Amino acid sequence: MSTVFALVDCNNFYASCEKLFRPDLKYKPVAVLSNNDGCIVARSKEVKALGIKMGVPVFKIRDEIEKYGIVCFSSNYALYADLSNRVMTLLEEEAPRVEVYSIDEAFMDLSGIETAIDYEAFARRVKHKIDTWTGIAVGIGIAPTKTLAKLANYAAKKYTATGGVVDLMEAERQRKLMALVEVGDVWGVGRRISEKLRALGIHTALDLADSDPKSLRSEFSVVLERTIRELNGVSCLELESVAPTKKQIVCSRSFGNRITDKAELREAIAKYTTRAAEKLRGEKRLARVVQVFIRTGVFNPNDPRYSNSLSVELPNPTDDTRDLLEATDVLFRRIFKAGFRYAKAGVMLSDFYEHGTFQADLFRSNAQRDNAKHLMEVVDRINHSGLGNVFFAAQGTTPQWSMKRDHLSPAYTTRWEDLPRVR
DNA sequence: TCTGGGGTCCTAGGACCC
DNA sequence: TCTGGGGTCCTAGGACCC
Numbered sequence: 005m006s007t008v009f010a011l012v013d014c015n016n017f018y019a020s021c022e023k024l025f026r027p028d029l030k031y032k033p034v035a036v037l038s039n040n041d042g043c044i045v046a047r048s049k050e051v052k053a054l055g056i057k058m059g060v061p062v063f064k065i066r067d068e069i070e071k072y073g074i075v076c077f078s079s080n081y082a083l084y085a086d087l088s089n090r091v092m093t094l095l096e097e098e099a100p101r102v103e104v105y106s107i108d109e110a111f112m113d114l115s116g117i118e119t120a121i122d123y124e125a126f127a128r129r130v131k132h133k134i135d136t137w138t139g140i141a142v143g144i145g146i147a148p149t150k151t152l153a154k155l156a157n158y159a160a161k162k163y164t165a166t167g168g169v170v171d172l173m174e175a176e177r178q179r180k181l182m183a184l185v186e187v188g189d190v191w192g193v194g195r196r197i198s199e200k201l202r203a204l205g206i207h208t209a210l211d212l213a214d215s216d217p218k219s220l221r222s223e224f225s226v227v228l229e230r231t232i233r234e235l236n237g238v239s240c241l242e243l244e245s246v247a248p249t250k251k252q253i254v255c256s257r258s259f260g261n262r263i264t265d266k267a268e269l270r271e272a273i274a275k276y277t278t279r280a281a282e283k284l285r286g287e288k289r290l291a292r293v294v295q296v297f298i299r300t301g302v303f304n305p306n307d308p309r310y311s312n313s314l315s316v317e318l319p320n321p322t323d324d325t326r327d328l329l330e331a332t333d334v335l336f337r338r339i340f341k342a343g344f345r346y347a348k349a350g351v352m353l354s355d356f357y358e359h360g361t362f363q364a365d366l367f368r369s370n371a372q373r374d375n376a377k378h379l380m381e382v383v384d385r386i387n388h389s390g391l392g393n394v395f396f397a398a399q400g401t402t403p404q405w406s407m408k409r410d411h412l413s414p415a416y417t418t419r420w421e422d423l424p425r426v427r
Numbered sequence: 428t429c430t431g432g433g434g435t436c437c438t439a440g441g442a443c444c445c
Numbered sequence: 446t447c448t449g450g451g452g453t454c455c456t457a458g459g460a461c462c463c
């Protein structure tokens with residue numbers, strides 16, 4: 005039986021999470037800010053209605069924030085992840101095959117579910133259940149391909165008369181909707197490609213659906229060809245209910261303030277390395293390639309710019325924080341140059357191996373550090389237990405470089421150590 | 428003064444080999 | 446003047462997503 009895709013997407017997710025615990029803000033404009041309180045990354049519908057765009061730097065809209073009384077929150081990922089898990093768990097109770105696509109959306113396969121003979125009625129019931137159990141409003145789009153399900157979801161949110169659910173299984177309805185949707189709003193068509201498409205006279209989703217996939221493939225890529233086929237009801241993208249293992253782990257941050265001091269930057273690198281190593285162990289993988297990058301700001305034309313990165317292939321893949329710290333420190337010392345105001349740094353891990361699958365070089369020492377596995381397990385367990393925090397000396401204890409989070413909401417649903425500390 | 432973070436996939440082009 | 450033809454592997458960069 006072919007897959008029936010339902011895309012469930014939480015409305016204004018981060019902003020909705022913040023409102024959940026602040027009923028006084030129910031009809032007020034609420035925005036969530038990026039790290040360092042730099043940009044707007046989520047907007048409640050009231051903020052959208054004010055015409056404030058996604059991604060604008062906060063300092064550019066100070067006047068509007070003041071004028072309209074927009075309530076701003078620093079991003080509180082512990083809270084959003086917790087609420088996300090609750091929503092996803094409910095979906096998994098309703099359908100055997102669910103792909104958690106991002107923190108606020110998931111694809112479900114509705115085919116063969118006894119309680120989902122009438123897809124639309126099923127979706128309305130699921131929507132109602134999520135709403136009553138978590139307080140989060142969702143939109144649901146149903147279609148024979150992922151790209152069409154995205155489109156159906158877009159319609160479910162845009163047209164309030166739909167009540168937040170759109171069934172787009174019929175070809176005729178698909179075409180009717182596509183005629184109304186700009187080509188840039190199709191999933192997989194970004195700013196660059198939509199510009200080029202418009203130059204070719206392709207303005208709506210329907211124009212794109214009626215284009216020749218082969219000739220657009222040669223002009224663009226196989227990705228766009230798949231999009232065209234998906235718009236015509238031919239499924240090219242499968243539901244992936246088991247999360248694929250990561251190929252890369254990145255830990256990077258912009259700093260609350262520019263950093264000029266080498267020791268401070270070094271501490272930041274150590275911190276990101278530690279975090280990346282934790283993620284790596286969470287994936288149950290060993291990494292062989294380690295990369296470090298540092299860079300100055302890119303927006304101030306008067307500041308001298310410097311940006312560099314360096315990677316190294318380790319003799320043996322590892323998940324030991326100490327090995328990784330050693331490697332990133334060497335890399336950092338090689339690329340650091342004094343005299344610049346650094347704005348961002350990061351650590352990347354790649355080239356992953358499963359435990360026990362790496363063929364070690366005969367002539368190199370294969371000695372994993374003694375007790376490495378056990379030690380790392382203990383460190384991770386303590387840090388996740390809520391009992392305390394174990395860390396490596398290189399991280400430093402009083403980071404000057406930590407993020408600005410001046411508008412953080414309390415950790416309503418999460419661990420007490422996530423609560424903002426009173427200083 | 429102040430502009431997020433973490434991913435994926437695809438392609439072109441260079442190095443290298445026979 | 447004319448300057449092979451495949452193949453593989455790797456990397457950097459572009460484009461997209463949330």
